Amino acid sequence: MPEKKTLERAKEDLREGKQPSTAAGEFVREEMEHIREGKHGAKSTKQAIAIGLSKARRAGIPLEPPGEGQTSERTRESAERAYEIGQGEREPRAPSRKRAQATLRALKHEGGRAASKTALSRQAKRSARQRQGTSRSPKAAARRGAATRVRTGIATEAARKAARTRTRRRGPTAKSRATKVAGTRRS
Numbered sequence: 001m002p003e004k005k006t007l008e009r010a011k012e013d014l015r016e017g018k019q020p021s022t023a024a025g026e027f028v029r030e031e032m033e034h035i036r037e038g039k040h041g042a043k044s045t046k047q048a049i050a051i052g053l054s055k056a057r058r059a060g061i062p063l064e065p066p067g068e069g070q071t072s073e074r075t076r077e078s079a080e081r082a083y084e085i086g087q088g089e090r091e092p093r094a095p096s097r098k099r100a101q102a103t104l105r106a107l108k109h110e111g112g113r114a115a116s117k118t119a120l121s122r123q124a125k126r127s128a129r130q131r132q133g134t135s136r137s138p139k140a141a142a143r144r145g146a147a148t149r150v151r152t153g154i155a156t157e158a159a160r161k162a163a164r165t166r167t168r169r170r171g172p173t174a175k176s177r178a179t180k181v182a183g184t185r186r187s
Helices: 004-015 020-037 045-058 072-084 097-108 119-131 138-152 155-169 174-185
Strands: none
Touching: 004 020, 020 045, 045 072, 045 155, 072 155
């Protein structure tokens, strides 16, 4: 069961118009915290991320399951089941105490290195390498951010803030230069 704070943060992300994958990131972050706290371990960073994504789907985050060919059939079916439960299309299975305890016991045997900074960095680089170069460039990230701001209606507010920041960083001389240029143009 995810923590209340995690659920609230994820719902807030969705309200702000962010992608479901961003909202699901809150659950992954919670899972990493659990590993670091020593509640349980994980065989790999990939497993820890998968647990977080599964929790997100079951909690109702509309994160689509991976397409055919992206992961194994078993993983895809599991993600589909979790997604359907979260969207209210399927009744969750009656929780088995024995099964839950067995899973937790197995995870406790695993180490905590899966949530280390180096492991997360390595995993991020590996997944980025698989994505298209255009989708991971800073320009593409800026474009996605701008699209989100337009969609949520805060684009003009963000533009004003950016203009204020620019003038502040350039200093007072830039302001006076700008007014001089504007003054000469008028005459």
